[in-house]
Amino acid sequence: MRVGVLTGGGDCPGLNAVIRGIVRKGVQEYGYEFTGFRDGWRGPLDGDTVRLDIPAVRGILPRGGTILGSSRTDPLTVESGIRRIKENLAKSEIDALIAIGGAGTLRVAARLVDEYGVPCVGVPKTIDNDLSATDYTFGFDTAVGIATEAIDRLHTTAESHKRVLVVEVMGRHAGWIALHSGLAGGANVILIPEQRFDLDQVCAWVTSRFKATYAPIVVVAEGARPRDGEPARPSGVGEWLAEEIERRTGNEARTTVLGHVQRGGTPSAFDRWLATRFGLHAIDAVRDGDFGSMVALRGTDIVRVPLSEATARLKTVEPALYEEVGVFFG
């Protein structure tokens, strides 16, 4: 049995831990051999492979990024993409493929299984935690930790200068990172893509925070938008928000955009734990011939769900949860 492994989409702390889990269990327990495909779906598309055995996965558990490389290549949009993938998998004598990725990567895997009979198993990955079929994705805990540490640090500089500090975090469609890091870091305002915000209300919270003699921290997800119109600035909602707050309240404001820092570097202990377990269960799914499935976390159990179901719906922040956190605003 030879198993192909690829990592697609944006990189994410914990990818290497998944790869290590798959290879260690696959070789030691099942006697499988592995082939790594480089840069997501580009690997099988171009037949670009890399050696993947026990020595290749030694020491990678705490390493960020992915030893296989990643890309957002979508083979379904490439001419003869499916034919090329099938030919290259046959050439490398691949019996099964494990795709580790977010919604985009897994949607391709789902179609490859359902429509073209390619035996794929999926592992969910995204720092955004917005896949509906799993309680958590690995990478999220690390991103929240990094954002929380940044907010902690920004409190003291905000206090010293009596400034508003706007912190822009990742999350185009879902506000999970903003919500968790904002709550953990004691932010005074948290703005998420799921709910359009009222700029007057934001300014009122900022002003009331200053009245209480503390400098406010505003955490904004990159996809958050004001109720009235889009921010006109291409530089992002964080910059726009700081300018508007300064103009409207007269308080000096600055923006910190955390960007890819949230995805870089070593995974947290939780993400290593979750990613490793996903890897161990993914290779079990291959052994069981359970193609078209994806591993997922439910409570403390790792379960299997159909790939097609897993990628069907985005998991977003419910209004009730957002309201719960609102007690700390202002």
Ligand code: F6P
């Ligand atoms: O999906 C993960 C994510 O980190 C989003 O939060 C963010 O909007 C996006 O990727 C950034 O993508 P890129 O690395 O292509 O700029």
